[in-house]
Amino acid sequence: MQPIGRRMFVGSVVAGSLGFFATRSIRASDARIEILINEPINTISREIYGHFIEHLGGVIYDGVWVGEKSKVPNIGGIRRDLIEYMRKIKPGVLRWPGGCFADSYDWRDGIGPRQNRPQRTNFWINENGNQNSPLAYDNNNFGTNEFLRFCKLIGAQPYIAANVRSLTAKDFYQWVEYCNSPIGMTTLSKMREAGGDREPFNVHYWGVGNEGWGCGGDMTPDEYADEFKKFAAWVPSYSTRPALIAAGPSSGDTRWTRGFFSRLTERSEGELGRLYGWALHHYSGSTGKRDPFEFTQDEWYELLGRADRMDTLITTHWSIMGEIDKTRRVKLIVDEWGAWHHREPDMPEKYLWAYSGTLRDALVSALTLDTFNRHADKVVVANVAQLVNTIHSLFIAREDKFLATANYYVFDMYSAHQGAQSVRTVFSAPTVDYKIGDKTNSLWGLAGSASLKDKQLVLTVVNPHHDQPRNTEIAIRGAAIKSGQSRTLTSTDLHAHNGFEHSRALEPKDATLTTSGSVIVYQFPAASITRLMFDVG
Ligand code: AHR
Helix, strand or coil, X not given: CCCCCCCCCCCCCXXXXXXXXXXXXXXXXXXXXXXXXXXXXXXXXXXXXXXXXXXXXXXXXXXXXXXCCCXXXXXXXXXXXXXXXXXXXXXXXXXXXXXXXXXXXXXXXXXXXXXXXXXXXXXXXXXXXCCCCCCCEECCCCCHHHHHHHHXXXXXXXXXXXXXXXXXXXXXXXXXXXXXXXXXXXXXXXXXXXXXXXXXXXXXXXXXXXCCCCCCCCCCHHHHXXXXXXXXXXXXXXXXXXXXXXXXXXXXXXXXXXXXXHHHCCCCXXXXXXXXXXXXXXXXXXCCCCCCCCXXXXXXXXXXXXXXXXXXXXXXXXXXXXXXXXXXXXXXXXXXXXXXXXXXXXXXXXCCCCCCCXXXXXXXXXXXXXXXXXXXXXXXXXXEECCECCCCCCEEEECCEEEXXXXXXXXXXXXHHCCCEEEEEEEECCCEEEEECCEEEEECCCEEEEEEECCEEEEEEXXXXXXXXXXXXXXXXXXXXXXXXXXXXXXXXXXCECECCECCCCCCEEEEECXXXXXXXEEECXXXXXXXXXXXX
16 A cells, blocks of 8 residues: 555634535635536436346345245235335436346246246356356246336336347247237237236347356357347337347457447448447455455455446447447447455355345445446446346345345435436546555545436435545536535545445445535535435526
């Protein structure tokens, strides 16, 4: 850990851990945020506040699905607590059934009376690859109807990933038909009705496979583009035109993006018209550590730095897409992101990669959502991986126990940005240096995003510094503040996380701010996520 280069505070403006707010103390700031109200970026899509559930470990079975006869309170077999918490954060979209699982899933296994559904071998077996271990099985109790009912219950748009590796384009069209064809018009709509859902589900978002470069078929960009064309050539529309999403790159794989777009448009640029979105995946993970709660101060910053690559990944892939997609028809979809660690020590082995995120993971959530907000003109859908009991989850659920992780509270705080106009911001603050091996790296000292809706200005800010609060001058160009509130998620313990025995270790705190004007000073606590909401005139 290197010393941090920064100016000393001039005078004292500190008033309690929740920060201080005053127009008189501008000279005491060592950082600055400008909010340029008159420089709109785009409306922040509700769907970038999206989620993902896969038939993996404890995600579906126990996490989401407990069954109608369970002692765990449920609505039609779906965990009631999960539904209630999700409603509060207004989830834009929910992706299912995978992930890698999608490319070995036959949707026909998951429809009709549950007692008749087949038991199949799951793609996901353990955390160390698939060798020499007991297999995992799936009884298909949670299928298409159950998924779509869950979406309705929480108010999210469904996003279904089709199987490209091991099923055909015809199977895909028929899945669309099962979900979307009008009442009584096709054999499949009658089967849907027999399954308990008469009305079409009108599923709009459809993924054409997943990770075509890996578990989705180990294809080259050319091979995948050819498959995509086949799947996209004729998809029945009914009352909802399917928005097709192609399996994009893993993190910085620019070869995959360039290769796919070139091959897709080899004969005609018109092919772009069939493509709604290009799906990027980016995970940041801890290197080698077995315990998700163990990390050094440098590793705290290292993970934040890795997650922060999202910004460059978005601009890099976006610029490559633009070499071919000159009119910008195709949008970016980040349908898997998060910090990926090992399972927490007390978690049963079959709950693959299940851990309650620490404060560090919460900062990953916040800085990533801020990145999406700032790129609201490019990113229209995003799905954190995954909702419950694995990777960057919002919840941990085990039988009758249930808790919201720190990530949940970040989604809650940031939901205020949904549907608002993202506006340009300029952040300046001393950077933070940290060491990885012999190399010194640096991370910004403050970052965030701002949005405006109906005279409500929302500013979200991450202070990554492990122990230094950041006194900041906030200048609002084009409006003046009348009143404001703050909500802050922080802890003096960088490793803090919620657990079944301490389910409220990390929870945001609210405060009312008394100020007015267009330039103010606020102190962002060390290692914190802050949302400031202002009524502006
Ligand atoms: O989210 C877990 C897995 O990560 C997904 O199944 C896959 O798409 C990715 O590699």
